[in-house]
Amino acid sequence: MLKTRLRLASALFGLSALGWTPTNAAESATNPVDPQRLSDITRALSSDEFEGRAPGTPGETKAIAYLVEQFKAAGLEPAGPKGSYTQVVPLVRTQVPMDASMSVTVGGKRRPLVQQQDMAALALRPVDRVRIGNAPLVFVGYGVSAPERGWDDYKDIDLRGKVAVYLVNDPDFEAASGDDAFGKFGGKAATYYARWTYKYEEAARRGAIAALIVHETEPAAYGWKTAIAPNGEGYDIVRPDAARERLLLQSWLHRDAAVEIFRDAGLDLEALKQSARSKAFRPVQLKDATFAADFPLAHTRIDSHNVLGRITGQKRPRESIMIGAHWDAYGIGEPDTNGLRFRSGALDDAIGIAAVIEIARAFKQGPRPDRTILFSAWTAEERNLLGSEYYASHPWLPIETTVANFTMDVLQPNGLARDIVLVGAGQNELESLLAQQAAGQGRVVTPDAKPERGLAFRADHFPFAKRGVPALVLMGLGGGHDLVKGGREAGDRWVSEFTAQCYHQACDRWSESWDLSGAAQDVTLVYQMASQLANSRAWPQWNPGTEFRAVRDASAAQRK
Ligand SMILES: [Zn+2]
Structure with a gap:
C-alpha cells in the first residue's frame, strides 16, 4: 500500500520539479557513516559518568560539555549568538x-x-x-x-x-x-x-x-x-x-x-x-x-540546555536543513534486578546524537553546501519535547526558511535490514526522497504497522512540523525491520522485547554485541537526503489535506 502511495507522490510532485537529481550509484555505494564511531560515541555518552543525563542534574553539565567538545571536533561552527553552542532552556517543574x-x-x-x-x-x-x-x-x-x-x-x-x-x-x-x-x-x-x-x-x-x-x-x-x-x-x-x-x-x-x-x-x-x-x-x-x-502546587525552575552547531551555507545561508536528536534520558532510578540505577538511554537516544555528530563529520568532508545545515542536540525530549519546543519558539534561524527537519530517535542495533520503517507515512514529500535514497541502498520503505499509536507526534521533529516545517523522523521502535538476519519476525521480536524490558529503563545500555551496520545505513539515508536538499533550491511540501500544510502555505512568500 505504501509503495502505491509513494509512487503516486512522486508522480504528483515530480522529484525533478522539486529540483533534486537522483543520486548516482557510485555515490550511494559509499557509506560515509562508520558503525564503529556510532558505537564509540553512543558508548561514551551513555556511560555512568553522565548519571543517566537527566535535565538540570550534574549529569547534564557533563553531557553538555562533552557535546560541545564533539561538535567542535566535528568542525561545526557555533549556531548561536556570540559564538555559543548552547541555548539555555528555562524549564518549570510542578508537582500535584x-x-x-x-x-x-x-x-x-x-x-x-x-x-x-x-x-x-x-x-x-x-x-x-x-x-x-x-x-x-x-x-x-x-x-x-x-x-x-x-x-x-x-x-x-x-x-x-x-x-x-x-x-x-x-x-x-x-x-x-x-x-x-x-x-x-x-x-x-x-x-x-x-x-x-x-x-x-x-x-x-x-x-x-x-x-x-x-x-x-x-x-x-x-x-x-x-x-x-x-x-x-x-x-x-x-x-x-x-x-x-x-x-x-x-x-x-x-x-x-x-x-x-x-x-x-x-x-x-x-x-x-x-x-x-x-x-x-x-x-x-x-x-x-x-x-x-x-x-x-510545588513549582521549581530548572535551566537546561540545547546544543546547536552549524555549517553555514555558501549560497543561501538563511535557508536551512535541520538534523537532530535528543541528548536527555531518564536519570537515576530505583535499582533494577541487576542493581543498575542509571537510566542512560543508549539507544534512546545517545545513538541519535552519535548519528548527528557522524552526519556533521560527513558534511565537513565534502564541499560546503549551498544551504545551512543546523545540527541539534535537544534537552527534555523525555519531558514532552520541551527542548525542541523551546528552540522552535526561540529559533536562531527562521522557521519559515527551514527547508526540512530530520530527527533520529532510537536506531536499531540488529545489523542490516532490507527496509526502513517510516512512522507517520503519508504526510509530506520528504517520504519520496527517503524512498528514492533507500532504493539506492537496495532497500524499501515500510510504513509503521500501528499508526494509531501516534508515534509520528512523539519526537523532536514535531514542534517544527506543527509550525509548518516538513519533517521526517526515523524511529527504531516504530516497527520491526525486515532484518537480513531473521527477517521481519526477528525485527518485531526485538521491538517488543526492548519496549517491554529496556525502554526508559536501566537496561537500555550500550552493548558490545550490537551490530550497527543497519543503523549506519539509516544514518546515511539522512545524510543523503539532507545533502540533496542542501544543494538544491527545492522546498518540499506537505501533502494536500494534511494538518500542517495551511501554516506552511501562510509563509510561502518567504520561500521564493
Ligand atoms: Zn527518545
Missing part, C-alpha cells in the same frame, strides 16, 4: 500532591476525585495554589477544530472559565461506515487531533480553566497506569504568558469515574461518543454539574 482536593458535584451530590485513581492531574502554570471553584463542565466530544477537514466540534460554545471534557483520540478512531467521521481522520491512524497535547492546547486557546480527557485504553494506546505521571510531576518550558497558554489544571479522567459522572448528569457515555462522530455534534453542558479543585 497525592492528596490534592478535586471533586465533581452533580445535582448537589459531591463526588471526590482521587489523584491517580480517578484523575491523573497535572498543573503546568507555575502558581502557588490551584483553586477552581465550582466551574461548569462542558462535554466537547473529541474537541476537534479542523477547517481543512470541514470539522468543528466547538460550534459557538464559550469555554471561558469552564472545564472542558474530552474524548481521547479523534472522531474517526471508532467510526463505522455511515458515521460522518468515517475516513475523515485517517481511520485508526492517529492525527494531531488525537493527541492529548492538542486537546489541552485547544482548551487553553479557548479560555477554558481546566480540561479532562476521558481515558480509554484502546484509543489512548496505553493503559491507565501509563497515563499517570510519576509523583504528579509535570514539566513545561517557562512561558511569558503561561496563564494564556496553559490550563490551570489538565487531567486524564478514569473511564469508570466518567461513566458515573455522566450518568448522574442524565447522560450516557456511549451515546455521547456516538453523537461525537457526527458533524452536527454540539458541545453539551452537564446539567447542574460543576468541578472544583483546591491544592498547593
